[in-house]
Amino acid sequence: SLTQKLQGVFQRLRGKGTLKEQDITEALREVRLALLEADVNFRVARDLCARIKEKAVGQEVLESLTPSQQVIKIVHEELCALLGEDESRLQYASRPPTVILMVGVQGSGKTTTCAKLAHLIRRQGRRSMLVACDIYRPAAIKQLEVVGAQVGVPAFTLGDRTDVVDIARAAVERAREQGVDVLIVDTAGRLHVDQVMMDEVARLEEALQPQEALLVLDAMTGQDAVNIASEFAGRLNITGFILTKLDGDTRGGAALSVRAVSGKPIKFVGVGEKPEMLEPFHPERMASRILG
Amino acid sequence: LFTGRGRVDEAFLDELEETLIESDVGVHTATRLVGELREAARREGIETSEQLRDRLVSLMAGLLQDERRPLRLAPEPPALILVVGVNGTGKTTSIAKLAYWLRGQGKKVLLAAADTFRAAAIDQLELWAQRVGVDIVRHHEGADPAAVVYDAVQAARARGADVVIADTAGRLHTRVNLMEELKKVHRVAERALGRPVDEVLLVLDATVGQNSVSQARHFAQALPLTGILLAKMDGTARGGVIVTIKDELGLPIKFIGTGEKPEKLAPFNPQEFAAALFA
Ligand SMILES: Nc1nc2c(ncn2[C@@H]2O[C@H](COP(=O)(O)OP(=O)(O)OP(=O)(O)O)[C@@H](O)[C@H]2O)c(=O)[nH]1
Ligand SMILES: Nc1nc2c(ncn2[C@@H]2O[C@H](COP(=O)(O)OP(=O)(O)OP(=O)(O)O)[C@@H](O)[C@H]2O)c(=O)[nH]1
Numbered sequence: 001s002l003t004q005k006l007q008g009v010f011q012r013l014r015g016k017g018t019l020k021e022q023d024i025t026e027a028l029r030e031v032r033l034a035l036l037e038a039d040v041n042f043r044v045a046r047d048l049c050a051r052i053k054e055k056a057v058g059q060e061v062l063e064s065l066t067p068s069q070q071v072i073k074i075v076h077e078e079l080c081a082l083l084g085e086d087e088s089r090l091q092y093a094s095r096p097p098t099v100i101l102m103v104g105v106q107g108s109g110k111t112t113t114c115a116k117l118a119h120l121i122r123r124q125g126r127r128s129m130l131v132a133c134d135i136y137r138p139a140a141i142k143q144l145e146v147v148g149a150q151v152g153v154p155a156f157t158l159g160d161r162t163d164v165v166d167i168a169r170a171a172v173e174r175a176r177e178q179g180v181d182v183l184i185v186d187t188a189g190r191l192h193v194d195q196v197m198m199d200e201v202a203r204l205e206e207a208l209q210p211q212e213a214l215l216v217l218d219a220m221t222g223q224d225a226v227n228i229a230s231e232f233a234g235r236l237n238i239t240g241f242i243l244t245k246l247d248g249d250t251r252g253g254a255a256l257s258v259r260a261v262s263g264k265p266i267k268f269v270g271v272g273e274k275p276e277m278l279e280p281f282h283p284e285r286m287a288s289r290i291l292g
Numbered sequence: 293l294f295t296g297r298g299r300v301d302e303a304f305l306d307e308l309e310e311t312l313i314e315s316d317v318g319v320h321t322a323t324r325l326v327g328e329l330r331e332a333a334r335r336e337g338i339e340t341s342e343q344l345r346d347r348l349v350s351l352m353a354g355l356l357q358d359e360r361r362p363l364r365l366a367p368e369p370p371a372l373i374l375v376v377g378v379n380g381t382g383k384t385t386s387i388a389k390l391a392y393w394l395r396g397q398g399k400k401v402l403l404a405a406a407d408t409f410r411a412a413a414i415d416q417l418e419l420w421a422q423r424v425g426v427d428i429v430r431h432h433e434g435a436d437p438a439a440v441v442y443d444a445v446q447a448a449r450a451r452g453a454d455v456v457i458a459d460t461a462g463r464l465h466t467r468v469n470l471m472e473e474l475k476k477v478h479r480v481a482e483r484a485l486g487r488p489v490d491e492v493l494l495v496l497d498a499t500v501g502q503n504s505v506s507q508a509r510h511f512a513q514a515l516p517l518t519g520i521l522l523a524k525m526d527g528t529a530r531g532g533v534i535v536t537i538k539d540e541l542g543l544p545i546k547f548i549g550t551g552e553k554p555e556k557l558a559p560f561n562p563q564e565f566a567a568a569l570f571a
């Protein structure tokens with residue numbers, strides 16, 4: 001573990017007499033390795049290590065009897081600071097329907113997470129409706145209908161031959177007629193560098209003016225997480241992230257990367273395929289997981 | 293480039309190492325490769341940064357080289373390709389692409405809808421079968437996936453199909469019960485064929501980082517994987533993690549997926565892949 005590695009480093013360095021600033025630099029190499037192994041983007045890791053070094057050098061680590069513990073404490077604090085607060089709340093509209101737009105790259109878990117959110121919202125006593133705006137993926141609409149049915153929530157669809165903006169507008173109309181509180185809009189997976197598809201989702205956001213635009217990202221995403229987050233946050237008013245598939249053994253460094261590049265909160269984490277497997281984001285738990 | 297007699301420009305080597313890390317090669321593999329490059333540079337008297345970069349590309353291409361590409365199908369039909377991997381990597385779509393590719397080679401293909409778990413998974417594969425013009429064997433949702441594969445092999449014999457491609461449900465490699473289910477599907481497939489499964493392909497998502505190594509390790513422990521299909525290489529992710537996987541597990545990379553249409557599949561080319569990391 002990182003704690004053991006740092007202990008080893010400091011034991012060896014202590015053997016040579018009092019600790020110097022360059023010894024901190026050496027210890028931080030282990031921190032940088034741990035972050036990179038955890039898929040933290042290498043620039044984010046470098047900036048983070050620079051901040052950690054500043055703090056470590058300034059905090060009498062050099063005089064401490066337990067320098068490795070001090071450094072771990074600083075590392076943990078810096079990670080938690082970057083990961084942000086426990087902000088697992090949805091922003092509701094003053095006049096319904098609240099609109100939540102779900103976006104992300106292919107296969108990240110959007111459709112499944114739409115149903116999870118519907119389930120959560122239902123437990124909070126509100127009525128939601130899913131909107132089938134993925135008109136490309138084979139059987140995407142059917143998939144949304146099936147997962148919606150599993151949580152007792154209807155899916156609004158106009159089929160796959162209608163423009164997504166028209167579908168969305170019609171869904172808003174239907175929501176108003178039926179007194180639906182929340183609309184959860186599923187969209188097709190799209191590459192952040194596919195201009196046509198990014199234009200589509202920008203038009204959708206423009207038409208819907210959603211209260212939430214959530215980027216659904218696979219927690220195992222590697223160095224590319226910064227590219228995905230910055231492109232989506234650049235084109236849209238992303239209000240938060242949902243990290244999925246955290247029930248696996250990925251360290252989840254993508255969490256740090258998306259926070260560093262966008263400043264938007266991670267609102268929820270997906271921890272399984274079933275509708276109840278959505279949890280609030282806990283920064284301290286994520287920090288420990290990233291450090292391994 | 294040489295700042296002294298036989299001393300290589302460390303700043304440039306750092307840059308190369310950063311490019312590798314940024315491509316998801318992984319910090320330990322990247323450091324090791326750059327170390328090998330440094331040795332090669334000294335031995336071979338490499339002089340320019342361009343030559344240094346080209347030498348690294350050839351180092352990596354050599355590592356990724358494998359004669360076991362692309363597909364090795366038994367001459368006596370039906371051959372079976374079993375497609376596995378974690379959730380959302382691109383298995384179902386890649387099967388449509390493989391079917392299209394094999395059909396283009398004049399092979400008669402039959403799909404087996406053995407993802408009987410995920411919502412609308414069977415529908416998704418059925419639509420692909422129609423689109424690509426191949427037959428499909430399916431049961432109902434919740435059916436035994438092994439039974440679907442068994443039936444598909446029998447149907448292939450009856451209908452004279454050359455290749456069966458079996459889709460399976462996405463599963464995290466850390467779910468022991470789901471990995472046991474997959475082992476059972478594989479055993480039943482072998483029994484149906486009366487010989488080893490021709491290809492057991494692990495589909496990896498190029499945007500995933502170091503976790504792909506854990507995925508490959510776990511799936512390789514459960515099944516006799518024959519190769520990797522690296523999907524979603526049309527984004528900005530470079531898929532460098534396969535260098536570590538090839539190095540540590542010896543698994544050949546067979547195909548690259550470069551889009552969502554049936555023709556967006558190419559046999560893996562180690563030289564092109566390595567060069568693209570530095571493009
Ligand atoms: N283990 C696990 N699997 C998940 C989680 N979230 C989603 N999945 C699975 O991931 C796969 C992809 O999920 P989808 O909901 O189809 O993903 P998507 O983003 O809608 O995919 P596209 O629409 O094609 O872009 C499915 O097999 C889901 O069951 C999670 O938190 N944990
Ligand atoms: N851009 C791009 N998208 C791809 C590629 N391969 C698959 N996809 C997309 O990735 C998403 C998931 O693909 P699927 O084929 O459903 O993935 P899967 O592994 O079968 O998913 P599960 O069965 O839920 O585990 C879909 O939106 C596909 O269109 C690729 O090479 N490039």
Ligand SMILES: [Mg+2]
Binds near residue numbers: 111137
């Ligand atoms: Mg979807």
Ligand SMILES: [Mg+2]
Binds near residue numbers: 383413460
């Ligand atoms: Mg599938």
